[in-house]
Amino acid sequence: MIELRGIERDEVPAFRAAVTFGFGADELPEAEFTPEAVDAFLDVAALATMMVGVDRGRFVATFASRDFDLAVPGGASVSMAGATMVTVLPTHRRRGLLTGLMERHLAQAARRGQVLAGLRASEETIYGRFGYGSAAPCYALQLPADTVAVPPPVGDAGGAQPALRLVGADEAATLLPPVYDRHWRCVPGLLSRTPAWWQERLLRDPEHRRRGATARRHVVAEQGGAVTGWASYRQLDNWSAGRADGAVEVEDLHAFDDQARRALWHFLAHVDLYPNVRWGDCALDDPIFLEVDRPRRLITRLQDTLWLRLLDPAKAFEARRYERDGEVTLAVNDPLGIADGTWHLQVEEGRGRCRPVAGPAEVTLDCRAAGAAYLGGVPLLTLARAGWAEGASDAVARLDGMLRTARAPWSPEHF
Ligand SMILES: CC(C)(COP(=O)(O)OP(=O)(O)OC[C@H]1O[C@@H](n2cnc3c(N)ncnc32)[C@H](O)[C@@H]1OP(=O)(O)O)[C@@H](O)C(=O)NCCC(=O)NCCS
Numbered sequence: 001m002i003e004l005r006g007i008e009r010d011e012v013p014a015f016r017a018a019v020t021f022g023f024g025a026d027e028l029p030e031a032e033f034t035p036e037a038v039d040a041f042l043d044v045a046a047l048a049t050m051m052v053g054v055d056r057g058r059f060v061a062t063f064a065s066r067d068f069d070l071a072v073p074g075g076a077s078v079s080m081a082g083a084t085m086v087t088v089l090p091t092h093r094r095r096g097l098l099t100g101l102m103e104r105h106l107a108q109a110a111r112r113g114q115v116l117a118g119l120r121a122s123e124e125t126i127y128g129r130f131g132y133g134s135a136a137p138c139y140a141l142q143l144p145a146d147t148v149a150v151p152p153p154v155g156d157a158g159g160a161q162p163a164l165r166l167v168g169a170d171e172a173a174t175l176l177p178p179v180y181d182r183h184w185r186c187v188p189g190l191l192s193r194t195p196a197w198w199q200e201r202l203l204r205d206p207e208h209r210r211r212g213a214t215a216r217r218h219v220v221a222e223q224g225g226a227v228t229g230w231a232s233y234r235q236l237d238n239w240s241a242g243r244a245d246g247a248v249e250v251e252d253l254h255a256f257d258d259q260a261r262r263a264l265w266h267f268l269a270h271v272d273l274y275p276n277v278r279w280g281d282c283a284l285d286d287p288i289f290l291e292v293d294r295p296r297r298l299i300t301r302l303q304d305t306l307w308l309r310l311l312d313p314a315k316a317f318e319a320r321r322y323e324r325d326g327e328v329t330l331a332v333n334d335p336l337g338i339a340d341g342t343w344h345l346q347v348e349e350g351r352g353r354c355r356p357v358a359g360p361a362e363v364t365l366d367c368r369a370a371g372a373a374y375l376g377g378v379p380l381l382t383l384a385r386a387g388w389a390e391g392a393s394d395a396v397a398r399l400d401g402m403l404r405t406a407r408a409p410w411s412p413e414h415f
Helices: 009-022 035-045 097-111 169-186 195-203 258-268 313-319 367-374 380-385 393-403
Strands: 003-006 047-055 058-072 076-088 116-120 138-144 163-167 217-223 226-236 247-255 276-283 299-303 306-310 326-333 341-348 351-356 363-366 389-391
Touching (some): 003 097, 009 035, 009 047, 009 076, 047 076, 058 116, 058 169, 076 097, 076 313, 163 169, 163 258, 169 195, 217 258, 226 258, 247 258, 306 367, 313 341, 313 351, 326 367, 326 393, 341 393, 363 367, 363 393, 367 380, 367 393, 380 389
Parallel strands (some): 076 116, 247 276
Antiparallel strands (some): 003 047, 047 058, 116 306, 138 276, 138 299, 163 217, 217 226, 226 247, 341 351, 363 389
């Protein structure tokens, strides 16, 4: 009999070792298990829950969750329980351990009043059954800068171009967080970042995470004395073809206006000896696809990023804003029973009111479809054609129009 339970602080090292093993990585170095390292891990991870499956004293399954605020359309944000560190040992797979832990996680998150549940998936086959939908697909992009021309930077109305500056991690850790804090709610799909999270992303850079590439480098775009964007990246050299064929691997790229965006793309595509720009999290509507001279040479793969699951549909639909007014009666069909219900959603001047109703719904959404459509990036019409939503075509089209947003949601955070 396998016991599913939470863990105590002195079990954190065993928990981390089990997570590492579960993902098939080498053992963590000893330095990761000192009391100070455990403190740092708990601080950065800021986990709301840590659970395990235990078989004869051994951790055979792990599951953790961390609370975020998620930016939703219209500049607002909403609470999201983010699942992470999910593993089951190969000896114990497909026996329902993930299912048991996930059901506990979702029930706890709903009890704690989290409006949404979210995660990044290692495989796209795993989480639909638990009501999650892929809400902010992006392109994993490779740009061969030796054959594709990226246009030069442009200036603002007064002709001024952003200045680019390479900064060390310490300076980046001072410069970037306040800028991110001012902007992240304007981009649906972005997540709140804590000071400890920045610490982890900028200052901690252990060798075993670099996969042969350099330490992180940071380039900052500044205009009028203010930071308007940045890219954090690594360089991976490659001389195997008898010539320099290295890669610039982008880890974090934010640009808060088009001048910064153009300048950063141009910089990344012009690092001598490193002509391959790789970025796993390029927004679907990034103008780079129009700006390069040879878009056919870009290598793109459609990639899911944030998977969302509604826990409290009424609060979720009231939290976001809408670009089109309208009203519709909608039902969410949740096999786990958490988000089940029927509501009348009325949007006036971009604000939604969601009241429970008893009657039949005009549109019934599978729980996965509700998560996928919530940020406005995945058209409800398409979800309905795939059989994930049902209703008269005019009602589906009406709700589709209400949920859609002009800009694609974008969720590059790995957690
Ligand atoms: C993914 C993982 C956690 C699944 O754990 P598990 O305990 O085997 O999952 P369960 O037994 O609860 O499976 C529940 C259902 O999901 C299906 N499922 C689970 N993992 C799946 C996968 N990777 N691909 C396809 N289906 C999967 C099972 O077949 C089962 O289906 P059924 O209900 O129709 O029988 C485990 O395989 C693992 O640790 N993988 C390596 C690490 C990893 O990828 N973690 C996820 C990080 S996001």
